[in-house]
Amino acid sequence: MTTILVIDDDTKLATFFCNALALNDFATLQAATGLEGMQLAQQHQPQLIVCNINLPDISGYDVLERLRSHTITTAIPVIMVTDHGTPETFRCSMAQGADDYLTKPIDLPDFLQAVRTQLTKREQLAQYFAQAFQTSPPASPASPIKSPYEQLTSPTNLTELEIQLEQLKQSPGSSLWVIQLRNYSDLCADYGHVLGQLVLQTMEQQLRQWQEREQDWGLDSALCLTLAYVGRDRFAVFFRASEPPTQADSKAAWDTAMVNLQTELQQPMVINNHRLVPDIHIEAMVHPDLAQLKTLDSSPIGAALDGPSLSLAERLRRAIQGDELQLYFQPQVDLSSGQIVGAEALVRWYTPEENQILPIQFIPVAEENGLMLPLGEWIIETALRQLTHWQKKQFSAISMALNLSSYQLRSSDFIHRLMAMVKATSISPVMIDLELPERLILEDLSQAKSLLAELSKRGFSPAIDDFSFSSLSHLPDLPVNILKLDKCFVRNLHQNTNNQVIVKAIMDIARSLNISTIANGVETARELSVLKQLKCHSMQGYLFSPALSAQDFETLLLESTKRSPNRRPGLPHPRPLTMGVTSR
Structure with a gap:
């Protein structure tokens, strides 16, 4: 039977964890101090450890460090638990070798899902050992895994x-x-x-x-x-x-x-x-x-x-950890009212010498050096903090659009990390648009459907970015709330009658499925005029504004409010009524 060790001086919470685990057929061990937990871990070598960061004798970080320094416990997955979820504690936990991170109050389904995810990952790693190093595969996730350090x-x-x-x-x-x-x-x-x-x-x-x-x-x-x-x-x-x-x-x-x-x-x-x-x-x-x-x-x-x-990879790694990266925000505008309803977060890199390194230069480096996940999390954390700031300034209906990468699509714990960041900022998922490029959806349709459905279930607004005609046949089965029209259809739309027919068909189908539409890359008044005729919901592009720093974006919001004092930015956002609970 799979054994899970819970290290927490909060007796009620530890008992709650153990009871929930027992009901799901897990054996449990319980410790109230870090030293007691270390002793139990070495004696019983559990398949998973859940450890609070704040303990009465030594910190959870110390426990984690000692677990990783002992051969018999170094490979045991550890889920850290904290009362105060901040990006700093999250990064510190992961840097010390934690496998997951939960913030109180803890939702029971999230806790059990985190447990199952780590045990599944443990089984996959054991299978990898068997294939790569010709060892015997374990019979089940509960089977002990020999530490790589032992080999x-x-x-x-x-x-x-x-x-x-x-x-x-x-x-x-x-x-x-x-x-x-x-x-x-x-x-x-x-x-x-x-x-x-x-x-x-x-x-x-x-x-x-x-x-x-x-x-x-x-x-x-x-x-x-x-x-x-x-x-x-x-x-x-x-x-x-x-x-x-x-x-x-x-x-x-x-x-x-x-x-x-x-x-x-x-x-x-x-x-x-x-x-x-x-x-x-x-x-x-x-x-x-x-x-x-x-x-x-x-x-x-x-x-x-x-x-x-x-190397550029090492410089990027340091930039993510330091203050060199910045987020810029391009306004999204409702076409019926002219009001700003959202912002797309875009990363920019300015070195200490005030030189700009373009995304086309550093994104491939991030992909080749395993930096896309930390870069993506930095973008999400920073964007959510900015959205919190704007909400405190009464721009409460502005949504935030965030781009997802293939690495997040394939990451087994992306949802848990995303929810931890959302909970830490108290932002409602309803105000977060998560954009997945159409090409990634088509590359792994099954995985994309699963991720989009999970995001929608948790209240986010999933979006298809760079939408063309390629995925139209799959659209009724994709749980998405927003289509972001590829700019290749928008460019010179007033002159291209073929594209007008295609865009009209996309708009009609989206309306029938109760899906919002955004035109990307709008640069001329003529393009905008055709989009209005075709009843596109909203737009973004240089015609209205390029991507702006957070301060300049806020200034633009204030100016928009002054022009229409009775209407706050964001109120007319064309979101479907079924958002977050769609059954498609």
């Missing part, structure tokens, strides 16, 4: 390495390479701690294969004595030359071999349906000891991150 280098190799480090100090023909996975923490924060370990294990497999291919080293007189995993995100490879180097180009040969290995390790890998790109740094160390290898954050490896060769 990494044994302590014996660390002992051998320490002996060889002493020899290195006296032998001019030896070399030690330290290999660091620099985006390990980010991978754990984005995809979970267990997947981060899988990346390390895959790296070790690659290193061992490389270790066996002596002809690929490019080192005629080198012998690889030891490969060792030295902790967290680092491996060490020890070489001793069979004879002291005498040629002038010896260093060049070592450098070439290092570059070849780094190139090989940085090739994208697919783990559990996630395409990941490792950020690898290799350094040859002189007179190191084992303690140095484990604390390289202050070494040249860490210093290299601040150098001029900093």
Whole structure:
């Protein structure tokens, strides 16, 4: 039977959790302190842990850190629980290795769904172990999973390495390479701690294969004595030359071999349906000891991150964590009243030197380096905080349009993270339009239907972005509230009679299905005139306004209110009455 450990000093809540789990055929363990929870975790090795951040003895973060530092508990999924859901506590929990995050008051269906999601993910990872590393698959999600760290280098190799480090100090023909996975923490924060370990294990497999291919080293007189995993995100490879180097180009040969290995390790890998790109740094160390290898954050490896060769991926990772990214907002305008009814959130990146890096430059980098999920969450968090600010300023009916990516479409816990952010800002899902590009819907129609239905069930307004004629036949079966017309149909609409026929058909079908329509990319008064004739609900584009900073957008709202003092922006929003509960 699957065993779940609940660590919480709130006896009533812990009992509530345990009773609910017992009714769903889970065995439970209960601890009121962090130290007691750690002891139970090591004794019983449960399949899942639910832990409160605020505990009477040590914090939940400390519990999480200790769980991840012990081999027998490092792979156990952990769901963190907190009284105060803020983006900071969420990020801290995920960075420490949490797998999910719940904010009180906790909805029972959400809690049980989070539990099942983590157990399902655990089973999928176990199957991945079986396929990738030829281990026996577990019989059920309750079966114990061997920690990936247990399959990494044994302590014996660390002992051998320490002996060889002493020899290195006296032998001019030896070399030690330290290999660091620099985006390990980010991978754990984005995809979970267990997947981060899988990346390390895959790296070790690659290193061992490389270790066996002596002809690929490019080192005629080198012998690889030891490969060792030295902790967290680092491996060490020890070489001793069979004879002291005498040629002038010896260093060049070592450098070439290092570059070849780094190139090989940085090739994208697919783990559990996630395409990941490792950020690898290799350094040859002189007179190191084992303690140095484990604390390289202050070494040249860490210093290299601040150098001029900093990659765009690493700069973007820092920009997400810092203050370089900004949201701009393009107004959406109701065509019958001329009032602003919503805003589409668009990300912009301005460096400290006030240079702009265009989305067309950094979005592909985010996709290739596993940064789309954290970038998407930063956009959602920032947009929701801005919407909260506008609501406090009495712009209560302005909606916020947010673009979803394929990574969010395929993420098993996206809904839970989204709900946590919505609850933290007290924004009603009714005022949030979630746009999914038509091409993504057609690529995975079944998955898209499931996500759109779940979003609609929770009160959001699902939208199809860049809508053309391609998905029209599926429209009656898609639980969407808004169609956003592709700008290719809008451009020069007054001159293109074929497009007028297509747009009219789209408008008629949308009206019959009680779906709102927005025309994107409206740039001329003639285009606008035709859209009004075809009874499109609303528009956005340069004809009315480009995307604006939050302050400029707010100024525009105020000016709109002054022009029509008896009508607040947002009131005439053309939302279907069935929004959020549609049965389609």
